[in-house]
Amino acid sequence: MRVAIAGAGQVGRSIASELLDNGHEVLLIDKDPRAIKAESVPRAEWLLADACELSSLEEAALQRCQVAIASTGDDKVNLVVSLLAKTEFGVPRTVARVNHPRNEWMFNEAWGVDVSVSTPRIMSALVEEAVSVGDLVRLFTFRQGDANLVELTLPEDSPMIGRRVGDIDWPLDTALVVILREGRVLRPEPDGTLELNDELLFVAADETEEQLEDMLSPHHHRRNSNRNKNDNS
The missing domain is CATH 3.40.50.720 (NAD(P)-binding Rossmann-like Domain)
Structure with a gap:
């Protein structure tokens, strides 16, 4: 290139x-x-x-x-x-x-x-990533196509742990790009399985982020949603 x-x-x-x-x-x-x-x-x-x-x-x-x-x-x-x-x-x-x-x-x-x-945005995203497990973190925004690079680290109560990648029906306009596991970079092969503390990187459309988080980490997502409702009340 x-x-x-x-x-x-x-x-x-x-x-x-x-x-x-x-x-x-x-x-x-x-x-x-x-x-x-x-x-x-x-x-x-x-x-x-x-x-x-x-x-x-x-x-x-x-x-x-x-x-x-x-x-x-x-x-x-x-x-x-x-x-x-x-x-x-x-x-x-x-x-x-x-x-x-x-x-x-x-x-x-x-x-x-x-x-x-933007350096401040990347640094804040990395801080969020470092302290969050089970929360979807937006790392990067692709201006063309309204898509984002997002990260989620699988928590211990994720229903996706042990599931075959090829068996998971991801939301529309969402692509699993890479799996980071114990310092290794893994291609998401259909026969591969997701494990506890896997760091998953997706390219996802804005409107699918909430659905994606609910799939991978439903308990964290509901807790955050309730917290946001309380903050807004």
């Missing part, structure tokens, strides 16, 4: 190194000569250019990329890069970094953003 990254600061270079280690082709774009540190990511391609300029993205042959990542420290730049990548070059997947939480509402499909990455 070929990936273009606008912004060759520490964040952009770290992403590039990770992608290169996973066997992808990476092009780093930055207009600041001081950011061009080829020795730090020697296997990447580099382009000294303004990623907000259409001519720069043409030089980068962005139409050949499957993913464009806008990782600069400027939200305006990240929005412009995402919009140009999507509308002018038809890049299938755009990922944009949100630097200031107050700007998060703009990072949507109208600006060509498929996935927005």
Whole structure:
């Protein structure tokens, strides 16, 4: 997969190194000569250019990329890069970094953003994930398609423990993506079974999250629902 990254600061270079280690082709774009540190990511391609300029993205042959990542420290730049990548070059997947939480509402499909990455949101989700068993935690929002990456760790009273994955009738617009078990990453094979404390990652539509939580952890779900009702009364 070929990936273009606008912004060759520490964040952009770290992403590039990770992608290169996973066997992808990476092009780093930055207009600041001081950011061009080829020795730090020697296997990447580099382009000294303004990623907000259409001519720069043409030089980068962005139409050949499957993913464009806008990782600069400027939200305006990240929005412009995402919009140009999507509308002018038809890049299938755009990922944009949100630097200031107050700007998060703009990072949507109208600006060509498929996935927005907000550090405060991710950190809060990880805190919730660390303390919750049996509660559905939304880790990520995919702007295109109104779907979310959600996580649930199976509690001891889950009716799904011991069930074959292939026998479970998941809600509509829901896909089990991966099972994390004792440090291992498991593909959800039909013959595999769910076990206590399995961490399940799903891509699910907004409207199916409550149904999914009720399937996997009905007691926790009812307890939380009652608590929310009491809080609202």
